[in-house]
Amino acid sequence: MKTWSEVAEVQPLASKIITNSIKKDRISHAYLLQGERGTGKEAIALLITKGLFCEHKQGIEPCQECNACKRIASGNHPDVHWIIPDGQSIKIEQIRNLQREFTYSGLESNKKVYIIKGADTLTLNAANRILKFLEEPSKQTIAIMLTENSQSIIPTIRSRCQVIDLQPLNPVLFEQQLTEQGMGGKDAILMGALTNNLDEAFLLNQDTRFATARSLVVQLIETFSDHPEDVFLFIHSRWVPHFKERNEQEQGLDLLLLACKDILYFHIGNEEAMVFFASDDTLLEKAAMSFSQEKLVDALNAILQAKRNLKQNVNPTLVIEQLTLQIQG
Ligand SMILES: [Zn+2]
Numbered sequence: 314m315k316t317w318s319e320v321a322e323v324q325p326l327a328s329k330i331i332t333n334s335i336k337k338d339r340i341s342h343a344y345l346l347q348g349e350r351g352t353g354k355e356a357i358a359l360l361i362t363k364g365l366f367c368e369h370k371q372g373i374e375p376c377q378e379c380n381a382c383k384r385i386a387s388g389n390h391p392d393v394h395w396i397i398p399d400g401q402s403i404k405i406e407q408i409r410n411l412q413r414e415f416t417y418s419g420l421e422s423n424k425k426v427y428i429i430k431g432a433d434t435l436t437l438n439a440a441n442r443i444l445k446f447l448e449e450p451s452k453q454t455i456a457i458m459l460t461e462n463s464q465s466i467i468p469t470i471r472s473r474c475q476v477i478d479l480q481p482l483n484p485v486l487f488e489q490q491l492t493e494q495g496m497g498g499k500d501a502i503l504m505g506a507l508t509n510n511l512d513e514a515f516l517l518n519q520d521t522r523f524a525t526a527r528s529l530v531v532q533l534i535e536t537f538s539d540h541p542e543d544v545f546l547f548i549h550s551r552w553v554p555h556f557k558e559r560n561e562q563e564q565g566l567d568l569l570l571l572a573c574k575d576i577l578y579f580h581i582g583n584e585e586a587m588v589f590f591a592s593d594d595t596l597l598e599k600a601a602m603s604f605s606q607e608k609l610v611d612a613l614n615a616i617l618q619a620k621r622n623l624k625q626n627v628n629p630t631l632v633i634e635q636l637t638l639q640i641q642g
Pocket residue numbers: 366367368369370375376377378379380381382383
């Protein structure tokens with residue numbers, strides 16, 4: 314999505330709200346773009362920013378060709394700064410450093426833009442610091458905050474931002490696009506369940522870490538079915554060493570969630586809905602024998618709880634240990 318007209322096809326409402334304010338020259342000083350992965354948050358943030366600096370705007374569309382547009386696209390514009398979580402959160406030092414940089418560096422214009430990824434991970438102090446900076450009337454500063462996790466945005470941020478909700482994309486259309494571009498049907502279905510972003514889907518599908526993650530989930534289900542006494546050993550020797558970063562841990566749980574849903578679908582004969590396993594997978598039958606429907610519902614709830622615990626920074630090893638115990642009942 315490189316132009317507003319492309320954004321309008323996927324996110325008509327968001328596009329309308331923002332482009333109207335561009336037309337009226339009433340850009341908000343703080344946006345909160347909230348939506349799932351792949352719904353276009355970064356594309357929209359880039360478009361807003363390019364529009365502010367572009368040297369040859371055509372109507373509302375930035376030209377994509379001028380020096381400013383190119384530097385923004387490559388992340389090298391001195392007045393545009395991306396902030397991403399440092400580990401689990403965005404810390405006040407990150408904001409302080411940035412503001413120092415903004416104050417002293419040779420600036421090309423009066424305008425400055427912060428694009429903040431994972432805005433739900435801002436610490437309270439970091440958030441307050443940004444808000445204070447935004448409220449200085451002498452500064453033409455715009456913050457564009459992006460989040461997948463709108464529940465965790467602190468109220469002081471939310472109340473001062475223009476909140477833009479991005480709609481989830483249609484998974485059937487997305488799978489079609491993936492298969493049209495050459496991805497195998499089964500892979501496309503799984504990718505459709507994990508992301509809404511084409512590039513990310515192809516990257517993920519070729520990623521060896523992801524392939525290992527997929528196979529670890531299969532092995533975990535197998536261990537639950539065949540050697541439940543070894544599950545803890547498996548978790549410590551295989552699972553924990555593989556899933557090191559928080560996003561990897563979340564991905565592991567997402568895959569496990571999809572696998573458990575599939576076993577439930579297999580139970581109730583809704584094999585059309587399966588995304589993780591192929592319907593002829595021999596493991597499915599075995600897994601369905603060891604996991605009753607009731608047990609699966611409990612497992613699904615436990616996995617969702619584990620995901621919430623991860624988001625709240627509970628120790629990841631503890632999270633997966635607890636989850637294992639809960640699944641075993
Ligand atoms: Zn331009």
